[in-house]
Amino acid sequence: MGNCIVGIDLGGTNLKAGIVDTEGKILHRLSVKTHSDADSQIISNQILELIAEIIRSAQVKTSDIIGIGLGSPGLVDKKGETVLFSPNLPRWRNIPIKRIVAERFSKPCVLENDANAAAWGEKWAGAGKESGSLVMLTLGTGVGGGIVINNKIWRGANNVAAEIGHMVIQMDGPQCNCGNRGCVEVYASATGMVRRFKELLQEGMPSLIKVSGEITAKMINEAALQGDKVSLDVIDETGRYLGIALINIMHVLNPEMIILAGGMIGSGELLMNPIRRATAQRAFEASYKDTKIVFSQLGNDAGIIGAAGCLLKESETFA
Numbered sequence: 001m002g003n004c005i006v007g008i009d010l011g012g013t014n015l016k017a018g019i020v021d022t023e024g025k026i027l028h029r030l031s032v033k034t035h036s037d038a039d040s041q042i043i044s045n046q047i048l049e050l051i052a053e054i055i056r057s058a059q060v061k062t063s064d065i066i067g068i069g070l071g072s073p074g075l076v077d078k079k080g081e082t083v084l085f086s087p088n089l090p091r092w093r094n095i096p097i098k099r100i101v102a103e104r105f106s107k108p109c110v111l112e113n114d115a116n117a118a119a120w121g122e123k124w125a126g127a128g129k130e131s132g133s134l135v136m137l138t139l140g141t142g143v144g145g146g147i148v149i150n151n152k153i154w155r156g157a158n159n160v161a162a163e164i165g166h167m168v169i170q171m172d173g174p175q176c177n178c179g180n181r182g183c184v185e186v187y188a189s190a191t192g193m194v195r196r197f198k199e200l201l202q203e204g205m206p207s208l209i210k211v212s213g214e215i216t217a218k219m220i221n222e223a224a225l226q227g228d229k230v231s232l233d234v235i236d237e238t239g240r241y242l243g244i245a246l247i248n249i250m251h252v253l254n255p256e257m258i259i260l261a262g263g264m265i266g267s268g269e270l271l272m273n274p275i276r277r278a279t280a281q282r283a284f285e286a287s288y289k290d291t292k293i294v295f296s297q298l299g300n301d302a303g304i305i306g307a308a309g310c311l312l313k314e315s316e317t318f319a
């Protein structure tokens with residue numbers, strides 16, 4: 001058996017690859033811009049070329065590679081072989097990418113939804129190492145979710161579990177990209193935070209941020225660190241909404257750990273404090289007291305490491 005795995009993290013913006021050892025450490029990495037609007041053949045070829053390139057540039061022997069783990073956004077079929085549909089890659093549909101990669105490299109391959117893969121990465125080699133059950137929320141442009149129960153990814157009956165970003169927390173709330181109203185994503189994503197910030201400015205609240213140009217969650221965070229009242233308020237409100245989401249997760253799953261990841265965690269304790277306050281005040285004590293709420297340890301590497309980890313876990317059944 002080999003001693004390393006190729007982990008692939010396909011994103012709407014970047015396609016990333018890593019050579020990962022059996023402890024979950026990235027030994028070598030490569031990244032290219034994803035041709036996100038290209039047709040599926042071009043994206044498949046990009047993946048194949050990147051795998052070939054990283055094997056070449058890392059100078060690993062093919063015999064050292066245990067297999068290839070692929071994390072893809074969107075909906076993966078129940079057999080874990082085909083990406084059916086992905087919102088950020090509009091022409092990447094019905095792609096049997098597992099077979100394409102496995103045949104090309106003559107190696108075992110697994111395909112996993114990217115948010116599930118990232119949650120598995122944290123479980124395998126990150127913040128969740130000691131936890132058999134955890135829930136991970138990735139707070140970026142949208143809100144992704146992954147659930148691990150009893151040391152296994154929980155995929156649900158149709159492979160569509162863990163859509164935590166689309167858990168409804170306000171019945172008549174603002175409209176979400178998914179078509180529903182009041183989803184977690186409307187409040188707790190970077191997009192949601194910027195929307196709320198602009199609303200408060202329109203209501204006449206003064207801010208250090210000039211409203212003429214583009215406003216990003218990062219700018220709001222930086223202004224908050226300089227004491228900007230409206231930015232502090234928006235982050236606090238985002239944390240309170242996230243707290244509501246976490247209370248629901250705790251009441252349903254009572255996980256050992258909830259991990260927060262993604263660009264939004266740059267707000268650090270400004271975001272964590274209202275989350276902890278809300279959960280301490282409102283969750284059942286038995287659901288709350290033994291659930292750790294922590295930030296991701298692997299950051300942007302969770303996808304690559306997790307995809308590799310999914311292959312390694314599966315390979316225990318090949319051996």
Ligand SMILES: [Zn+2]
Pocket residue numbers: 165166167176177178179180183185
């Ligand atoms: Zn939604």
